[in-house]
Amino acid sequence: MSRTGVRMGVRWTSEQVLALAPDETSRVAGGRLGVAGPWSGTGCTGEAVWGQCKGSGSTPYRTVVDLTGPASTCDCPSRKFPCKHALGLLLLWAGADGTVAEGDAPDWAEPWLTGRREGGGGGVVTGGDATPAGPADPEAARRRAERRAARITAGAEELEQRLADLVRGGLASAEQAGYGLWEETAARMVDAQAPGLAGRVRELGAIPGSGAGWPVRLLEECALTHLLDRAWLSLDRLPAPLAATVRSRVGLTAPADGPPIRDRWQVLAQYDTADAKLTARRAWLHGRESGRTALLLSFGAAGRAPQLALPVGAVLDATLAAYPGAAQVRAELREQHAAPAPATGPPPGGTTTEAIAAYGRALRDDPWLDARPATLTAVVPTRTQTGWQLQDTEGALPLTPTSAARPGLWRLVALSGGAPVTVFGECGHQGFTPLAGWSPDDPTETVPLA
Template sequence: MNAMGVLGTAEQVLALAPDEASRRAGSRLGAAGPWSGTGRGDGAVWGLCKGSGTRPYRTVVDTTGPAYSCDCPSRKFPCKHALGLLLLQASDGAAIEESAVPDWAGSWLTARRARAGSTAPTAESASAGSPADPEAARRRAERRAARITSGAEELEQRLADLLRGGLASAERSGYGLWEETAARMVDAQAPGLAGRVRELGAIPGSGPGWPVRLLEECALTHLLDRAWLTADRLPLPFATTVRSRVGLTVPVDGVPVRDHWLVLAQYDAADARLTTRRIWLHGTTSGRTALVLSYGAAGRAPQLALPVGAVLDGELTPHAGSGRLRAEPGERFVPVAGPAAPPPGGPVGAALDAYGRALGEDPWLDSWPVTLSGVVPTRAEYGWQLADADGREALPLTPAAQSRPGLWRLVALSGGTPVTVFGECGHRGFTPLAAWSPETPGETVPLV
């Protein structure tokens, strides 16, 4: 496999960047000037990049992952040097020639692939990974469940006090009481409830109509509390969803799905504690849409990065619970040649129906992945929307989507004609993540 098996275009390479600053810095390094000792072979590309010091940075990319290694001090992943090296290869296939892998790159590649190839746990690792005392593990789980129950009951009282005193009191009391309640949910080992409490605290005074939004979110939080407190009487898939929503780990469950997976979108969301990367994949044979999550510590990008528009051969194993969108990738994804058509889509009404059905299984869903076909981006009185070609129905774009550069990329791609768009449909509107034009249906255009 050549080094460009999965990263064939500059757009695919730039889609791997953790942020806009990395895209700009990587683009400046996508020329031959700062590079020496470059080469490619055995599914990898490497090179030495001149930096501010006397010794150049050693950069190597395993494109079968992809995975990256660079001895620069950057905490971003991939760093600008890895992006620049891939951009150099993407811009000119002859710029980096086939050659023998140098020792410094070969040692990293060998170690990485040895780790990736160790799919079967040894007896020692299986023993180390299993609890020494199953009865002790059961007791720990029961103690945590009891703490979460105590936290849910306390949160119920907090919501009852709020409604008894009137929603207007939420603005007067300020954020401190909400943060104190969230801290108590953390103490109860219910991070999902803590996150919902913090969201509630941010609503008062957030703009026109905030009491309505606060009431809606209070109702959903109350529903989650009651579902946890009566989880033993719920159907197993829904009870598993409730467990995941309060913050318990949901096990990987089910038979692995082997397919050619089209990478639809990849984007990061960060807070003070964690960076979460969401990667959407579509199985070209199974028709399954899957979400892969990857995490990094605050200020650091997650390690897993897949180029938008690439097609990868591999396995995904779904998590338990309603919807079963989230999945875990196997040890190795192998790029395959050739473009892939977009997922089959439908009109706006079909997307709304899909979101409605998903809410029936998970009422706390913010959004649901859908593909719209034959839609046109249009400007309405309240902002941008995606409208069916006949103009009968339309979906407004979320405020966040209307402020991103991807909106103008979508408008330019459409040029007033119908296009196919993949994105997330939710109660705040539609967030476009990728698009395809009728002229080039095999070319995935990233919008985030």
């Protein structure tokens, strides 16, 4: 047994390694380095892997991976995390063919690993520069909060007038006005320090060009935006959990101050979304003992992947803390207590009818919730005249338009082969987005679908 109690020799699959890649280019480049040829001085313990990779220069790149993060360091110039050398080293180690043998960490790897252990016992670096905070001034913080709240209130009132003008003039005016007016309104919401409202305004501006049926979708989103405006303007009269949700939806951040939950968290899925300014990484975890499903969010600047990268299909002995808010599933990863271990199967699931009902209940607490996590058991992907859906004995859930266009759909179809499978994903008003699947023939293997 290793220091953390993880059985030596338990190694990840190549799919789990490649799921850590920040992009397709890194995935391909890492795959090319997952062979013994360019590597020397490799070794591993139950908690770390290291090796030297020959590059274009005379000095090989020294690469070390802390499996309890996972986190890595490499003296190559890449700004991606993990870099292609870390991915290649993990693939070589995952082969379990004796190429990466167990042993003691060399002098050049031990200092970094020791620093990781002494600095937090395997915690994960999530990006950004750590700047020591100075002494807090409660009175100054209160004044800043009041000034920002006043700006958001002014922005919400202005947005209410914009929505009233739109409804009064007719929805057809939105198509005639074009996107520019909405972008101008969104910019004012940014100036009001309400990024959540700004995001909703930009979504409103894009709807008139989204195809047939756009007036209905525009009216629905206008109603939700109006509801959020009115909720903010009546914030002091709302129950505390709903008030926390409203603050989050308009863009006010709050610390993850919920009670810490230590559990064996199974990594169900991980995927990135990006815009011109930011790359967001979403990782879904399921607590094997608590039964809770948690969402970890991490961010990177435009063009850079977030540093938080978890092996899909593995189980983490970790402590999480929840963020405030009604029906809130987002959490913060506080500490990992051991290296990732293999999962033994999918989380408990239910039917399509139960997933729809659970989403409906969640909307009572958070009316602006686009989707919630759900695991479906014994569903079959089928194609109809209106598109793809997941069908079971109780009914069917249509796939969202975006998921129906992803390569993951064909992996799901191949996994099923016409037979029932277990699928984890996000269930919302647009349908179901599959993110991971399990075959009855090998329920221990998680197949990424994102």
